[in-house]
Amino acid sequence: MTVPEPAQSTRSTSKKKSNERQFKGLSLSERKYARREKLIEAGIETYGTQGFFSVTVKDVCNEAKLTERYFYESFKKSEDLFQTIFLKQIEILQNNVMQAVMQHTPSPEKMIKAGLTALLHTLKDDPRLARIIYIDAMLVQELHNQATIHETMMRFDRMIQAFVMLASPHIRYSEQELSLVASGLNGYVTQIAIRWVMGGFKESIEDVLSACEIVFLSLVEKFSNREAN
Incomplete structure (x- = not known):
């Protein structure tokens, strides 16, 4: 005669094993x-x-x-943790800049000031983030070997290019030309940021903002004149 399996006992054993996996x-x-x-x-x-x-x-x-x-x-190693942290910090920085810019559309001047101000405040408010992104990340060879730095710079290039196209929708430049312009603007701000961070934020945010703004504002003026012609 076949003896049925004790279903209740099986469920109890399963529940016990499940509980053992919890802490x-x-x-x-x-x-x-x-x-x-x-x-x-x-x-x-x-x-x-x-x-x-x-x-x-x-x-x-x-x-x-x-x-x-x-x-x-x-x-696997320290570089892997650092890369994870670097990408998280970059995401915080980029999101802060994007949110600030989008809150001030469609005025190009206000968008420029808001985006750059958000970037500078993010750096000064958390010097740890600033050091990781603008000092150590530039020196960790692993990030260069895996093209992490290059890909990150390209992300900011694309963000700046999107801003340029939003600020001057009728500009008569090719996509490749705008990509090069965006890369130049990104490099300009990056070098100022590196100097500011490495110098311990000695210059005021207002002075650094003014230095960053001047190139963006000149670009907007040039594009506006070209659109008018």
């Missing part, structure tokens, strides 16, 4: 994600205050209050 209400994947986020926050603090080349994996783990075993659970 403090979190699943294994949730705990791993939480540890990864702790390491990212610790990396922002240590890299952003001491510099990438002065920080070891152990330093990051001490800041995160995790063992090195958990570091290598999420990242």
Whole structure:
């Protein structure tokens, strides 16, 4: 005679195993994600205050209050964590600039001032972000080898090009010409930002803003004159 399987017992065993995978209400994947986020926050603090080349994996783990075993659970090496942090910081910076610009359309002058002001305040309000993006990222060879820096600069090039086209929709320049102009503007602001960050933000935001604005405003004026002709 066939004896039916004890369904209730099977369910109890399954539930028990499920409960065993939980710790403090979190699943294994949730705990791993939480540890990864702790390491990212610790990396922002240590890299952003001491510099990438002065920080070891152990330093990051001490800041995160995790063992090195958990570091290598999420990242193969320090450069991988730094790259993750760099891209997150770039996203914050880009979003702040874009939001400021879009709030002041369609006036080109107001869009320029708002976007540049947002960029400068983001840097000065969080010197850790500023150091990671404009000092250490330029020196970490891994980011150059993987084209991360190049791709990031291209993202800002495209953002500036979109602004130029929005500010001067009838401008008679080819897309390639506008791309080169955007790249030049991006490089101009980047070099000013690097000098400002490396100098410890000695110049006032107003002075740095004025220096950045002048090229953008001259460009808008030139484009306006060309449209009029």
